[in-house]
Amino acid sequence: MKMKKFINDPANLTxxxxxxxxxxxxxxxxxxxxxxxxxxxxxxxDRVTIVTLGGTGHEPAISGFVGEGMIDISVPGDIFAAPxxxxxxxxxxxxxxGKGVLFVVLNHAGDMLTGDMVMKRAQKEGLNVMKVVTQEDxxxxxxxxGHDRRGLVGCVPVYxxxxxAAQSGKSLEEVAKIAQYFxxxxxxxxxxxxxxxxxxxGETISILGEEEMEIGMGQxxxxxxxxxxxxxxxxxxxxxxxxxxxxLDLKSGEKAMVIVNGTGATTLMEQxxxxxxxxxxxxxxxxxxxxxVVNELLTVQEMSGFQLCMARMDEDMLDLWEQPCKTPYFKK
Amino acid sequence: MKMKKFINDPANLTxxxxxxxxxxxxxxxxxxxxxxxxxxxxxxxDRVTIVTLGGTGHEPAISGFVGEGMIDISVPGDIFAAPxxxxxxxxxxxxxxGKGVLFVVLNHAGDMLTGDMVMKRAQKEGLNVMKVVTQEDxxxxxxxxGHDRRGLVGCVPVYxxxxxAAQSGKSLEEVAKIAQYFxxxxxxxxxxxxxxxxxxxGETISILGEEEMEIGMGQxxxxxxxxxxxxxxxxxxxxxxxxxxxxLDLKSGEKAMVIVNGTGATTLMEQxxxxxxxxxxxxxxxxxxxxxVVNELLTVQEMSGFQLCMARMDEDMLDLWEQPCKTPYFKK
Numbered sequence: 171m172k173m174k175k176f177i178n179d180p181a182n183l184t185x186x187x188x189x190x191x192x193x194x195x196x197x198x199x200x201x202x203x204x205x206x207x208x209x210x211x212x213x214x215x216d217r218v219t220i221v222t223l224g225g226t227g228h229e230p231a232i233s234g235f236v237g238e239g240m241i242d243i244s245v246p247g248d249i250f251a252a253p254x255x256x257x258x259x260x261x262x263x264x265x266x267x268g269k270g271v272l273f274v275v276l277n278h279a280g281d282m283l284t285g286d287m288v289m290k291r292a293q294k295e296g297l298n299v300m301k302v303v304t305q306e307d308x309x310x311x312x313x314x315x316g317h318d319r320r321g322l323v324g325c326v327p328v329y330x331x332x333x334x335a336a337q338s339g340k341s342l343e344e345v346a347k348i349a350q351y352f353x354x355x356x357x358x359x360x361x362x363x364x365x366x367x368x369x370x371x372g373e374t375i376s377i378l379g380e381e382e383m384e385i386g387m388g389q390x391x392x393x394x395x396x397x398x399x400x401x402x403x404x405x406x407x408x409x410x411x412x413x414x415x416x417x418l419d420l421k422s423g424e425k426a427m428v429i430v431n432g433t434g435a436t437t438l439m440e441q442x443x444x445x446x447x448x449x450x451x452x453x454x455x456x457x458x459x460x461x462x463v464v465n466e467l468l469t470v471q472e473m474s475g476f477q478l479c480m481a482r483m484d485e486d487m488l489d490l491w492e493q494p495c496k497t498p499y500f501k502k
Numbered sequence: 503m504k505m506k507k508f509i510n511d512p513a514n515l516t517x518x519x520x521x522x523x524x525x526x527x528x529x530x531x532x533x534x535x536x537x538x539x540x541x542x543x544x545x546x547x548d549r550v551t552i553v554t555l556g557g558t559g560h561e562p563a564i565s566g567f568v569g570e571g572m573i574d575i576s577v578p579g580d581i582f583a584a585p586x587x588x589x590x591x592x593x594x595x596x597x598x599x600g601k602g603v604l605f606v607v608l609n610h611a612g613d614m615l616t617g618d619m620v621m622k623r624a625q626k627e628g629l630n631v632m633k634v635v636t637q638e639d640x641x642x643x644x645x646x647x648g649h650d651r652r653g654l655v656g657c658v659p660v661y662x663x664x665x666x667a668a669q670s671g672k673s674l675e676e677v678a679k680i681a682q683y684f685x686x687x688x689x690x691x692x693x694x695x696x697x698x699x700x701x702x703x704g705e706t707i708s709i710l711g712e713e714e715m716e717i718g719m720g721q722x723x724x725x726x727x728x729x730x731x732x733x734x735x736x737x738x739x740x741x742x743x744x745x746x747x748x749x750l751d752l753k754s755g756e757k758a759m760v761i762v763n764g765t766g767a768t769t770l771m772e773q774x775x776x777x778x779x780x781x782x783x784x785x786x787x788x789x790x791x792x793x794x795v796v797n798e799l800l801t802v803q804e805m806s807g808f809q810l811c812m813a814r815m816d817e818d819m820l821d822l823w824e825q826p827c828k829t830p831y832f833k834k
Contacts, residue, residue, distance in 0.1 A: 174715075175735075175806075177771075186775045187778075190773075190776070194781075226771070229771045229774065234770070361508075363506045363507075364506055369769075400506060402508075402510045403507075403508040403509050436508060437701075439509075439519045440507055442518075442522030443508065443509060444508055464526045472767040474506055474804070502833075
């Protein structure tokens, strides 16, 4: 499939999209010369602050969630690529308003490498920062081998609950503990039906047969799952929901968050049909859906498919989730 | 291109997606037995209320904008099809809280036919309702022949400003006048790069060559524009912005709203790059962008492309636009 995208110089995608994001949200964010995306109200933050990093090409993730009540500074890499440690350290220094910084890293090789270097240098510098890693893709490793699990859309609620905890005046240790608790109690599984093209190189990201889908594909087209005949929305969702319930060991009477994250070309119509089935499946198991998002949060260009993310919820987590926030692409 | 969608029975798409929408937004909306999507707080509305109609398959439009500060009741048809007058009349009767109802209709043959029948019957019944039609697609008719212009994404800000005017206590005549004023001062043009498949029939919606795009395509693949070689984001956006400025006769010193509406598979990355160019183009003409949306509001399944919508803004319109609202897919 030939690339048909509305872009200019493929080498300049990240700069241009960030510029567009800043121009369309002048009240919420600010783009620095070194391409950090910064919460416009950061200067007034008398609390723990949240910094994260990640490649572009997954919009609105991650820079679209910078603002009030979510991420304070995002450090974008280039398309699908982690930034180096330099800008992350700059972000952490800028973000620390005296109460310390929570640094959220998604488990992908490049991000983790940068994250480790950042923490080493931060320690030398004496910066007050704690790192939390999100790793919730159940398709490529068991829960016991969580360090091999990829970080998918689950980073979004982790940002949200961590920021709400920070807002409420909790210490860095407490905020990190809450973020880690949420991260430990979430699980995600993805399905892809049609690939995408890398916007810089024009290369195809995953090739699937005309009748095929793949449950367990990573968000850059990494394998890990099973290719199979395309099933109906209900059949696909039932398989995925069952896997998540099993992984989380969710029991009758428990409460859950459900996120249906469209990865690009899968319509909101389909995402809503998927949510409907997940909701019904859980209702039959007496698991109550107390929080949800059905939308494109973390995309993979024009890939067809979705990520289904679930998290165990209690009243504390739900309260943090429900706190107001205002970012370009997530508001509460 | 074979259809690859996560759906179940193609005959049941609308029911299932509406059910998903209601299950994911229990605090905001309610789905009635006759499939009206109703603002959960409608009963407390001591003001003019807003009713609209339209086919599904364009999610989040239009039922995703029902809630506080936007649409009070949407009357969904089936996929790409207008509902009949019966449910619209039911909606108008239900919506009228003693101050009258604004009925917004997008200019498409089926919707207009229903809209006309509804108004005739409403008059006979003595219902207090006024109709406003949105018709802003500049590609298939001149401004003087506005009755031939299709209604595209411009309906979304019309709902928003009308609802804010209603909220402020204005009369039905005043609310209708404001909605009409906004509608008269907006213009939209679309571009498509890759077609989509009709989710019920599997039929292809528009076929474009591998190197082609079409500026001026309607939201069901209707022609009207010019097929041409795929241009860069900046070139495409400059052509479209110029046409809109000309149609609106926007002058140096004026203020504008810009909406970049992704129609499906075009990424938010691209939409942001397009917005960046539109913003720069207008800045060069000394036209200030005072309001914007960059997102998927009214989609055409997995079609690649976007609609660029512009409106002339003054302080009154901007104030209405900035009022808070809370719906499943548009919050302020």
